[in-house]
Amino acid sequence: MKISRELEAFQARIGYTFSRPDLLVRAMTHSSIATETRPDNQRLEFLGDRVLGLVMAEELMSDDRTAAEGQLAPRFNAMVRKETCADVARSVDLGSVLKLGKSEQVTGGRRKLALLGDGIEALIAAVYVDGGLGPARDLVLRLWGDRIHDVEDDARDAKTTLQEWAQGRKMSPPNYEVVERSGPDHAPVFRIVARLEDGRSAEGEASSKRNAEQAAAQALLKGLNDG
Known part of the structure; x- marks a missing residue:
């Protein structure tokens, strides 16, 4: 499957090239433009949320081997919440490649926190399905970057x-x-x-x-x- 130049550039930004580009297209397809032949990203978003959670839980435990559950939980929540996911999405300009219906485009869908957060979770799932847990883990750690090690500030109330x-x-x-x-x-x-x-x-x-x-x-x- 041939993809647009925008999606090719997006692959370069995230540091991953899909063996099945259709997965990337699906991950970027919002329900406002989905059809029977063009499924939306909601199922991938559901899976990506779980993959992100697993990767982040493992990394936070590895990053601080003495932290108690009560310390890890707020750090975990800070890293997987929609606000953080949307911030990560903005860092790779995910909004520019989202496939949206006209109504969402008019109302600023490319900048909406919920759509960006869902999009990055769908992307994680797409990489997981395409390449397995290893590449998905690498993607999460690469895109979240220093946020993980600086999480104590983000975990404050x-x-x-x-x-x-x-x-x-x-x-x-x-x-x-x-x-x-x-x-x-x-x-x-x-x-x-x-x-x-x-x-x-x-x-x-x-x-x-x-x-x-x-x-x-x-x-x-x-x-x-x-x-």
Whole structure:
């Protein structure tokens, strides 16, 4: 199967060339453009989530051989959450090769956290099916890179950290507001804004309100630190 120049360039960016390019095409196909002859990436996304989990659990245990389960769990969650997956997807410009229907293109689907996160998980599964666990593991470690070794910072409770930051400056606790809820009932996506009393704010998106609040708090903290 011949693939587009964009997908060929994408293979170079991720450092893996498919023996079965149809798997890559499927991994990048969103349900908004799927047909009976062109399946979407949802089944691959389901598998990729599990492959990512296995690889990440093994790597975190290997990286810190003395860590207790209570230390490993938040690190693991930080590495496999949709926000991190989407960040990894952005690092290889996955959004540019997603195959989307017109409605998703118009509404900015190539930048949506959920679509990017699902896409990177589908890609992991596609590599797993194409080449086995070894290449899939190599892909995850290569794309996640230093995030794995710097995970302690990402594993912090962002809401608590932000509240402590505000209290230390004699501000009221941050306010969290749901600004959008999208997606079907079985797979909702919440977009939440975290706002300080001085007007500074940032948004986060996730499949639950709690995780969206954490993502918003993390984004606001990053802005405060960068500033």
